[in-house]
Amino acid sequence: xxxxxxxxxxxxxxxxxxxxxxxxxxxxxxxxxxxxxxxxxxxxxxxxxxxxxxxxxxxxxxxxxxxxxxxxxxxxxxxxxxxxxxxxxxxxxxxxxxxxxxxxxxxxxxxxxxxxxxxxxxxxxxxxxxxxxxxxxxxxxxxxxxxxxxxxxxxxxxxxxxxxxxxxxxxxxxxxxxxxxxxxxxxxxxxxxxxxxxxxxxxxxxxxxxxxxxxxxxxxxxxxxxxxxx
Numbered sequence: 001x002x003x004x005x006x007x008x009x010x011x012x013x014x015x016x017x018x019x020x021x022x023x024x025x026x027x028x029x030x031x032x033x034x035x036x037x038x039x040x041x042x043x044x045x046x047x048x049x050x051x052x053x054x055x056x057x058x059x060x061x062x063x064x065x066x067x068x069x070x071x072x073x074x075x076x077x078x079x080x081x082x083x084x085x086x087x088x089x090x091x092x093x094x095x096x097x098x099x100x101x102x103x104x105x106x107x108x109x110x111x112x113x114x115x116x117x118x119x120x121x122x123x124x125x126x127x128x129x130x131x132x133x134x135x136x137x138x139x140x141x142x143x144x145x146x147x148x149x150x151x152x153x154x155x156x157x158x159x160x161x162x163x164x165x166x167x168x169x170x171x172x173x174x175x176x177x178x179x180x181x182x183x184x185x186x187x188x189x190x191x192x193x194x195x196x197x198x199x200x201x202x203x204x205x206x207x208x209x210x211x212x213x214x215x216x217x218x219x220x221x222x223x224x225x226x227x228x229x230x
Contacts, residue, residue, distance in 0.1 A: 008129040009050060011081075012037040012073070014057030023057070024088075026118050033125065034208045040070060050083040054128035056103070060089045071101040084123075084128040086111070092146040095139070099211050104128055106135040106143070106211075133209045141177030144214030163204060170197045174210060175217035 008215050010033045014020045017039045024037035035050075054074050057065060063137035071083055084105025085098045095106050111120050127134045135143070163171065166187075173183045180198070184191045198210070 007032065007034045008052040009034045009127060010036070010053050010055055010125055011078075011130070012055045012149065013040060013042060013053045015059055016057070017060055019057060019059070019088075020205035023055070027122065027125075030118050032121050032122060036161075049080045053082045053084055053105075053125055054078060055125060056083055056098075058085050058087045058089075058091075058094060058098070060091075062094070064094050067094055068097055068101045072101055073171060080202065082131065084125055084130045084134065095143055096146055096211070099143070099209060104131075104133045104209065105141060108139045110136075133211075135211060137179055137182075140214060141175075143211045144175055144177075146219070153154060159213060163201065167197050167201050169193060171201050171213060172218050174198070174201075175214040177214075181183045184217055 004156065009216060010027065011021050012024050012027070012035060020037040020039060024035050027033050027035045056067075056070060060071075067085075068193045071085075074081070082105065083096070083098075083103045085103045086109055087095065087109055090109055095108075098106060103126055107121065107124050110122065125132050128174055166214055173186060178186070180191050180194045183189070184194045187194075189197075198213070202208065203211055205216050207216065208220055
């Protein structure tokens with residue numbers, strides 16, 4: 001059964017084969033992932049086993065259009081695998097494009113720079129493999145602001161699809177880049193309750209991840225009028 005293995009299986013892929021190999025060796029040495037690697041050009045001929053998470057290395061030579069095509073191709077090869085993008089250079093537009101294309105992990109260059117101490121990278125990759133949307137709070141905050149300035153489809157909330165007061169509070173803290181633990185502490189809630197509120201928020205706002213939800217909070221054009229008391 002998928003996900004029942006002791007080790008998560010990861011595939012590291014990027015433009016530069018040597019960079020991929022370096023990250024593969026670092027992750028293998030850590031011992032908590034089964035890791036494979038290859039270049040984008042190798043994809044058509046790769047015969048890999050079931051993959052839990054794909055680590056897509058994004059460098060300065062990767063255009064936004066290319067990144068979107070790559071994520072789509074990776075999803076076609078491994079439809080059940082999660083995609084985490086490891087950015088070697090800060091590029092908010094590319095990060096937003098990756099989220100829109102279906103990536104559920106955004107790993108910024110500060111993690112890449114600390115690869116000699118891979119605990120953060122391992123944590124990010126493992127959480128993505130387990131089905132979480134992973135993005136560091138500072139990056140999530142930055143991306144939400146960027147996302148809020150970009151065009152967004154106008155949606156009208158259906159009757160009853162309005163945020164409760166508590167959901168509004170959770171969303172406001174989320175838009176500040178807070179983690180679930182921070183939000184739980186601030187509102188004196190359990191992390192489980194915060195996750196439940198977040199699922200409700202994303203369903204009501206018709207978004208699929210935290211960055212998009214926070215972006216709508218920054219826009220503010222459909223939130224203030226859609227609050228009701230608990």
